[in-house]
Amino acid sequence: MLTLFLIFWPLVATLVLFILRPDEAKRWALAASLLEMALCLTMTFAFDASRTAQFVVDQPWVASLGINFHAGIDGITLLLVLLTTVLTPLIILSSFKQNYENAPSFYGLVLFMEMALVGVFCALDGFLFYIFWEMALIPIYFICLRWGGVNRGPVTLKFFIYTLAGSLIMLVGLLYLYYHTPGDHSFDIKALYAAGHSLSPAEQGIIFWALFAAFAVKMPIFPFHTWQPDTYHTAPTPGTMLLAGIMLKMGIYGVIRWLIPVVPEGVEKWGSTVLTLSVIGIVYASFLAILQKDLKRLIAYSSIAHVGLIAAGIFTLNKVGMQGAMVQMISHGIVIVGLFYIIDIIVARTATQEMANLGGIRLSAPRFNTAFIIILLGSVALPLTSGFVGEFLLINAVFQYHFVTGAFAALTMILGAVYMLRSFQITMLGENNATTKVFSDLDRKEKWVLYPVVTLVLLIGIFPGPLLNISAVAVDDLLTIVMNYQAGIGH
Amino acid sequence: MTLYVFYFLSFLAVLSALMVVFSKNPVYSVLYLVITFFCVGGHYLILSAEFLFAVHIIVYAGAIMVLFLYVIMLLNLNQDTEPQKRTLYKFAAVISGCLLMLVLVGALKGAESAQLVFGKQTHIGTVQILGKMLFSEFLLPFEVVSLLLLAAMVGAVMLGKTPMERLQNAEKSKESDLKTRNLKTLPNE
């Protein structure tokens, strides 16, 4: 019941939004998302870390087609839902200073998006998962289309079609699995697992790619990433935050829950390929990031690199890697929201996101600078920031997988430092110029966004224990499924 | 005997049908079509479908063809106004016609040895039998035909009743409209 409320409260809030005035809409959206966060925190406290799926809802939905409204929360889900519900208020808050035209629609879309995201993470039914997966695409598309920047028409369309292409291929894969579920076909996750396990290795390989198509595009994994820098660049900042902070986690989450346990054999067959691609992606994206001129693009490429590492870690099928991926997802979400907000502040004050036009901001905005540094350190994975825990565990796993991949993956530490420090230096340090001279320091609203982010970055870096603890059992459970399968076929 | 009659009627029917197609003058086409219809009617007689023969003659020769002829006269169509396709098209049309014949024959043959079982009744083409069928088994379609004719009538009346002057006025205004519309419909590159 709580799960239902958790999923649909944002939707209810969205409906309420439309009877409000624009200025009320803002506040209502914030209040609603805070309530959602409170709810999620309550559930976190009620959560029993030693068990898997809890707060389960399982109602028939389209019974004749074996579709149920089956949702629940286990450790992995909980972490991601936490991420979603914590970031959404921050994202909403971050938009307060921008007076978006037609605010009710804007916040409605954001809340709608939150619903879809929470739904994706909670769904335990293949069809439900797919529905939420697709539903998450619509609001973000409209957010980018209506409130985006230059050239947003073609860019967002490309984004939409590209991701939808992946999703539809996934749908075909899910259907294939559905028709291999035993008995009266069902989309239940357990049934789909069973179906996946019953397939021949060759079929599993195909299904692997079918499902992975969606996830690879969403994450995005090299070379399916070209929609991303453009989209991040053109989207309004809250949209970019949603995309980078939460939405790309959908892809990773998909791999964890809807790919690896479904077709273990396919993963075994193709995992190394994907892992290699991910590692290539890390290096490739990092290289591209080095010479970017535009801040948002730079962060976009850095995001590809980070996600590449997460993906690589997951495909090692190593618990350390999985756990690392979980922490890193949270960390990346928080850090990137922080980074994009910082860019937003810069853009709002200087009307440019070209790094070359900036410089010396630190002189007039020390608090802003401090926040930037800490978030940046989280991004380059300095120990005691959130980025380190995940990145270390991931590199650990990838290195254990193979030392060459590990070594290449570890390059992210160096290259990350190179491009992040470069951007920091160009924008913040040096003498200020005409545009940055009047740069005012953080005001109250901005502090309300950045300080929580900074706190979280440090807090998770120092005490990652609770996070790791929450997801431990769920990750174990998933890996057990894989191992049982491998044991079953005599590996 | 019947076979010869069949051959004769068939030959005439096909020949006049071809003439319908190939006559240059629309009026001739109509007349040839009438001949074809009569031949078909002859076949109905051979097949003992007297009721249909009657209907056929009345409807086709009596109504439809007259209507055609009337329209042709009304529009004053003759050999000179007759639009002609280019030879290439004509050639292509003939070729595809032949091909269609070929494939249809190809598709329909193979049932050559088919001997049909005689029905319960042998002579079914009479007014009595067909009338019975029309008012029992096929009552609904029969009524629907009335609906259809009503619809056609309403439609034809509606179309035909349009005052001529209104049409002509519209014609002028639409010419200019046509230009703007076409511009928009054409690719804008």
Added chain:
Amino acid sequence: MNSVFVLSGLGIFSLLAEIFNAKRFLFPVVVLGLVASALLLMADWNQGTAHYSNMLTFDNYAVAFSMTLSLIAALWFLMSKDYFADHAHTTDHFSLVLFAVIGAMFMVSYTNLAMLFLGIEVLSISLYVLAGSSFGDIFSNEASFKYFLMGSFATGFLLFGIALIYGVTASFDLHVIAAHISAGTGDKTTWLYAGILLLIVGLGFKISAVPFHFWAPDVYEGAPTVITAFMSTIVKIAAFAGFYRLFSICFATVSGEWTDVVQVLAILTLLVSNITAVYQHSVKRMLAYSSVSHAGYLLISLLALNTISASAILYYAVAYALATITAFTVLHNIEADDENAVIDSFNGLVKRNPYLAFCMAIAMLSLAGIPPLAGFFAKYYMFTVAFKSGYIALVVLAVVTSLIGIYYYFRIIIAMYLKSTEKTGAIRVPLRHSVIFAITLLLIVIFGVFPELLVGLV
């Protein structure tokens, strides 16, 4: 069955209304009559009664589709009231439309080929006239003419096919035919197959399957917008339902002989229509191609021909019709502002009437198949059907083409939400259109979220 009488009565009433000077009541009476006929149909639910020596059978399939048609027709009337007001022959139009609806109902409920044929003809003849009902408009004339010429040409093939089937089975009754065919047709099999092929040609024309679709874009574009709406909803649904009814009842046992043909048609339809739609400027024409493309998706279910095909078609038809009616209603309003609605006419609509833009967006999203709207589940259901019968490759193709579909549906969305326009002034939407939007949008969402309401009905 009673609903047919009600509708016929309405048709006649329309004709008489002029005489009795009851034109004022005509509109509400017709709308209520259509709703009433839908309600009457409920009585036939689960009865499966055959009427008039098995001419019509109101089984659940027929009832469901007839109801859909009546209700869509009611919506259509709501949408196009002003169309009637514009014409001198209001009552004639009313009756023609009603006759067309009756024809459509025959097409979904027939169990005799005679009824199929007559249904098609009643529908077609009314539409030939309606398509040309803008007498002074040369485009309307052309549309009407093309539709008529090609329609009657296709009818020839359809009849030839029927004749051959009759030759094989000596009956027009679907069940007799089916019994004959499943009993084996001996050396007349070639006639049967040729007949089936010709039927596919004839009916393929009616549902505008590629390569028999050429008429559709031209006619849809040329006909008055409301008539286009009628054609792309009611006619489409009826034609397809009729098509499916014939083939599922009669020819299911020899499906191996014709599925490959249908498959080719489906593939061609999906590809050609979607690709061609991409580069259109006229919204009506784009919607025409879209309508053709949906025929392609529908063909998939015919191809699969399994236990859930019928229900998939019903769902698809409903979802498609709701979205299309919405889209055309919006288009109708846009045309009030800019007579030749090209995609650019939608520019900046969100500024001029956000509500209208929202409706159009939902309609486009539903047509594009985006969850949680009905259009998504419709496509999904279609894929399920195809998968069930193993047409995986076709599903993949359908997926690809629906992606292409996104491209052109989203052009309108982009135009509305992104592009700017010099035109100012809000576009006023009449109340009855608001009612339509309220109903259709609600249904689109409800059916999308609770597909169980329709799934498995038939």
Added chain:
Amino acid sequence: MNDPITQTIQGVPLNYYLWLSTALFVIGVLGVLYRRNAIIIFMCIELMLNAVNLLMVAFSAYHGDGAGQVFVFFIMAVAAAEVAVGLAILIIIYHNTRSTDINVLNKLKW
């Protein structure tokens, strides 16, 4: 058993009618393809329908089943209706374009 119909059935194989109808049908199609005058094209479509009628009557006779002939009756009715409507449309077009050439009507395209 000395009906004319029996004689016919015995004398003329059903296939002959099939071929004849097919031939007429194809000639109809050919005419539609060959000609540009809309009226002639209508006439050729009528020819096609007649071919079908003939075939159906033949089947009906050989099957000894009246339904075929009833159907032909319907086809005739429909044909009449179609011609009425068709010619009405044609006249309207003629008034708008001063031509019955189908090639003139190509404003709607692409």
Added chain:
Amino acid sequence: MVIDSVVGLIPVVPLLGFVLIGLLNRQLRPWLAALLACSSVLFSFGLSLALFFSLGDSLPSIEFTAFEWIAAGNFSVSFSFLVDPLSIVMMLVITGVGFLIHVYSAGYMHGDEGFNRFFAYLNLFIFFMLVLVMASNYLLMFVGWEGVGLCSYLLIGFWFRNTDYNSAAKKAFVMNRIGDVGLILGVIMIFMHFGTLSYDGVFADAAGMTSGSPTLTAITILLFIGAIGKSAQIPLYTWLPDAMAGPTPVSALIHAATMVTAGIYMVARNNILYTLSPFTSDLIVIIGVATALLAATIAVAQNDIKKVLAYSTVSQLGLMFLALGVGAYSSGIFHMTTHAFFKALLFLAAGSVIHGMGGEQDIRAMGGLRKYLPVTYITFLIGTLAISGIPPFAGFFSKDEILAHAFAHNKIAWGVAFFASILTAFYMFRLFFLTFSGTSRAKQEVISHVHESPTTMTTPLIILAVLSATAGFIGIPEVLGGRHVLADFLAPVFAKSQAILPANEVAHSVEMMLIGVVVALTLAVIFFAYNLYVSRKKIPAPEGVSLNGAHRLIYHKYYVDEIYDRIIVKPMNFLSRALDALVERLLIDRIVNGAGRAVTWSGKTLRLVQTGNTGFYIFAMVISIIILFVVKSFT
């Protein structure tokens, strides 16, 4: 236990200092910030001292676990500290020297707009450095390791208006990061092979492994890469001279006394692993002596007072690595300790000079400062004598010990190291003479403002000078009849290694002879320098004068920076551009967009099929029907 909380307090107090100063940044008066910072470090120093005295046979080491940090799967690491002889020595040096430098900074940074910020960073640095040396497991050490790198970055770029400084800071961080990657991979390999990351577990297991196992070699090499980065060895040493961009106390604290010696500490900490990997040890020797020599030669031709000291640091670090490589771990630590004193002294004294000269750093513009800066002069002299290895100053003992071990181990290594140490004496005295002797070459307005530094700065100088002069006595070599206090104290840490290492001690007579030779030659070189720069008043060529072959080479630091620019930075930028242009835009984007364009194009083309001509439509239909029939009858 009380003592546990003491262990915990030692790093926490400077951290608190950082947090307080950092949060209150602008509200805090500068003197209060300085007081807070100094006292926090002093407090830590006091606690360390207390711990130092409580360590002994009864309490060989103290371990304190604060909380479990990361636990995932079979991986688990705690926030836990280990205090043993090695770490307590380091802690004392860090907090001790650190405190002195804090005090010094209070004077040096007086009036700087970032005064408070500076102290916050310094405190943060002390915290991370303490974490580095006190960690009881590799990952926590890595925390400190990266943390000090961060502080180094922040402090080098402290004056962030200057773009060059910022670039230097970035360079330092990135080069450190390269080493860090090696270190972290080494850590991961350790985890893979030992299943734990705590020192106890690893060392216990490692002691039982065979010498020279590839795993150990790999691990030690990877760890050593970390040390190379942090301790500025070939090939990652170029950041350290650039790091002189930071304020001078930073150079003293981070880039001389403490942070750069982290590599030494790390190798010493892992002595058992290195002892068991002869290959890596040899590698360390090679890199150590090569660095020592290379840096020493470069230092000879530098004219920036801090640059000379920086290269000297690099060179000395090389010597320390030499010690570690030959297995003389305690000698390495010994030299590290003495080096911390005299190099900190030298830097601070140099800072005092710069302070007095109003920011001038070029020795060509100095000279004759003896009379203006008497305290600085004396203390600098002591530092110079110490680094040159003149008995009885601290450097003499520690350096001599290293050379003796090197001699026993490998004559060539000894030879090179010997040469480097002679060079050291030369360039240090060159620096000294050019700065303090002769007549002033500075401009008049500079001279008029030259003043001795305030007491806050001179006091640390004096204390450090005393230490530089006397610290050697904690490790008097046997040959001179003393007791090696430090070696004995550290013995438990290196016990396992000592048990394995071959005891190739040099004979006392030989060692005596070596000492004699070294001292004699050193004195000779000093005299040479005196002759050159005092008697003959030679002044290095000013900027822009073309130099001859070898001189130019070393003046330009062997063009290493330029070479790196050519072979690493430029290719990387080129690769970045090439990937962007070729792969991203030409390949991937083109494929993706191409798909879209293909659809549009086919749409454009296909719509032309719809000609609008009814005749054509019918024709197409008929053809289609024919094709359907044909295909159908063939299948």
